[in-house]
Amino acid sequence: MTNIVIKPTGQISKLLIVLGLIIAGWVGFDQDAAGQSGSKLVELCNSVAGDDATYLKDFYVELDAAGPEGKAPEQRFTIVLSKNTEYRFTVCNAEGSQGKAILQLYDVSKLYASTYNPQTGQTFQSFNFQCQKTGAYHLIVSFLDGKKGSAVVIASFVRTL
Amino acid sequence: MIKKIIFIASAVILIGVSIYIIYINSHLKPHENLDVPYEEVNKGVIDIEVEAVKSITENISSPIEIAALIKEMGVPFNRDFLAPTDYVSNYSTNYAQAFALGVFSADLGYLNMYNKTGSVIDYLTTIKNLADAINVGQYFDFATLKRLASNSSNVDSLKYISVHSFNQIDQNLRQRKRGNLSALIIAGAWLEGIYITIQVSKIKPDPKLLEKIGEQKIILSDLMTLLASYAKDPIFKNYVNEFNSIKAKFDEVQITYEQGEPVTVVENGMMTVVQKDRSIVHITTQQLNDISQTVELIRNRLIRQ
Incomplete structure (x- = not known):
C-alpha cells in the first residue's frame, strides 16, 4: 500500500489560511449580520415594553420616504389576538432612523389604537389593548411626515383578563 | 518553476x-440535510406569496397565552400533559421533526410559565436536536438557554430567548422557502396547546377554558388555509387530513359577535384601549367531548409516528 502525503509549500499554506478566513468571514456575515442588528433592536425594544409584559413577536419595518404624491408608505402585519387577553404593542425607532414610527391597530376596518394622535400631536411609545374578540388584527406601521425610516414593533402578552 | x-x-x-x-x-x-429530497418536499407546493402566508401565520397561536391562562386557573403543573421526548429518534422525515419541534415549543412554554426550569433542560436538548435536524439549529441559542434554565431567577430571560429563537426559526424557514416546515411547526404548537388546554379543562372545567377551546375554531380555520397550501405533497397531505378531522369537529361550534365602540384610557402615561366588540363561543358538552377525543387521538398518533 502506498501512502500519498501532500506537503503544501509555505506559500500554499498561507494561501489556504487566507482563503479559509475569507470564506469563514463571508459565510458568517451572510448568515448573521442582518439578523444580529435586528435582534439587538428587538432586545432593546423588549426591555422598553416593560417587565410586566412577556415578549410574543417582533415585526421589523423599513420604509422609504413618501413619493411626490405625498402618501406615506406603510407596512402591514397580521396578528391573531385572543379574547380575554391584554396585549401591549411597543414601537421603537432604529438608530439613525430619519422618521418616527407610528403604529396603528385595526381589525378588518375599525381603528382601535394608534401611537400618534394627529389632533393633539401627542405620541406614545406603547399602548395596551384589552382584546374581547378572538381573530385576526392588522398592525400598520408608517413614519411621521412620510419620512424614510426603520423601526421594530414588539407584541407582548400582559395578562389574562 | x-x-x-x-x-x-x-x-x-x-x-x-x-x-x-x-x-x-x-x-x-x-x-441541505433534508431527509426527504428537496424536490420531493416542494413537489406540488402552491406558489403562494410569502407575504400572503406570513399574514395568515403571524402569531397564529402562542403557547404563552394558553399557558398563562392555564396557570391562572390555579391548576397545578402536571408533567403528564407534556409530550414524551422518547420518540424523537424515531422521526424519520423533516416533516415529523418540524411538527415535533412545534409540539415541544408549546411544552416549553408550559414549563416556562410554571418556572419549571429544572425540567426544561430535557426539552431544550430535544428541541435543539430537532432544530439541528431541519438545519435551523443555529437560530436556537441552546447554550444561553441551558445556562438560564439552571437558575429559576432567569425565567423571564428564558421565556424571551425561547420565544425569540422560535420566531427566528420560523422567519428563517419562510425566507428560505421552507414554509412547509414552518407550517408544521405552527401546527404542532397549536395542537399541543389545545391538547394541554383540554387536559386542564378536564380537571377544572372553567368557562374561560371552554371558551378558549371553542374559539380555536377561528384559529384552526387560518391554520387550515396555511396547511392546505402544501396539501399536494403526499406526505404533507397526511397532516392536512389529520387536521381536517379536527376541523370537522370544530365546524359545529357556533361563534357570534356583539358590536361596541372601544374605550381609551390614559393612565400614568400609558394608553389602554378596551375593546367593546365581543366574540361569544357557543359550545355544547357533546361538541367539547368530540373535539377532546379527536384532538387526543390525533395528537398522540402524530407524536408517535
Whole structure:
C-alpha cells in the first residue's frame, strides 16, 4: 500500500489560511449580520415594553420616504389576538432612523389604537389593548411626515383578563 | 518553476472552490440535510406569496397565552400533559421533526410559565436536536438557554430567548422557502396547546377554558388555509387530513359577535384601549367531548409516528 502525503509549500499554506478566513468571514456575515442588528433592536425594544409584559413577536419595518404624491408608505402585519387577553404593542425607532414610527391597530376596518394622535400631536411609545374578540388584527406601521425610516414593533402578552 | 505552476494552479482551484462554497451557502443552504429530497418536499407546493402566508401565520397561536391562562386557573403543573421526548429518534422525515419541534415549543412554554426550569433542560436538548435536524439549529441559542434554565431567577430571560429563537426559526424557514416546515411547526404548537388546554379543562372545567377551546375554531380555520397550501405533497397531505378531522369537529361550534365602540384610557402615561366588540363561543358538552377525543387521538398518533 502506498501512502500519498501532500506537503503544501509555505506559500500554499498561507494561501489556504487566507482563503479559509475569507470564506469563514463571508459565510458568517451572510448568515448573521442582518439578523444580529435586528435582534439587538428587538432586545432593546423588549426591555422598553416593560417587565410586566412577556415578549410574543417582533415585526421589523423599513420604509422609504413618501413619493411626490405625498402618501406615506406603510407596512402591514397580521396578528391573531385572543379574547380575554391584554396585549401591549411597543414601537421603537432604529438608530439613525430619519422618521418616527407610528403604529396603528385595526381589525378588518375599525381603528382601535394608534401611537400618534394627529389632533393633539401627542405620541406614545406603547399602548395596551384589552382584546374581547378572538381573530385576526392588522398592525400598520408608517413614519411621521412620510419620512424614510426603520423601526421594530414588539407584541407582548400582559395578562389574562 | 514547478513550484510556481503548482502555486498558481492551487490558487486557481482554491478560488474556484471558494466561489462555489459561497454560492452554495447563499443559494442552496435550504436544500441541505433534508431527509426527504428537496424536490420531493416542494413537489406540488402552491406558489403562494410569502407575504400572503406570513399574514395568515403571524402569531397564529402562542403557547404563552394558553399557558398563562392555564396557570391562572390555579391548576397545578402536571408533567403528564407534556409530550414524551422518547420518540424523537424515531422521526424519520423533516416533516415529523418540524411538527415535533412545534409540539415541544408549546411544552416549553408550559414549563416556562410554571418556572419549571429544572425540567426544561430535557426539552431544550430535544428541541435543539430537532432544530439541528431541519438545519435551523443555529437560530436556537441552546447554550444561553441551558445556562438560564439552571437558575429559576432567569425565567423571564428564558421565556424571551425561547420565544425569540422560535420566531427566528420560523422567519428563517419562510425566507428560505421552507414554509412547509414552518407550517408544521405552527401546527404542532397549536395542537399541543389545545391538547394541554383540554387536559386542564378536564380537571377544572372553567368557562374561560371552554371558551378558549371553542374559539380555536377561528384559529384552526387560518391554520387550515396555511396547511392546505402544501396539501399536494403526499406526505404533507397526511397532516392536512389529520387536521381536517379536527376541523370537522370544530365546524359545529357556533361563534357570534356583539358590536361596541372601544374605550381609551390614559393612565400614568400609558394608553389602554378596551375593546367593546365581543366574540361569544357557543359550545355544547357533546361538541367539547368530540373535539377532546379527536384532538387526543390525533395528537398522540402524530407524536408517535
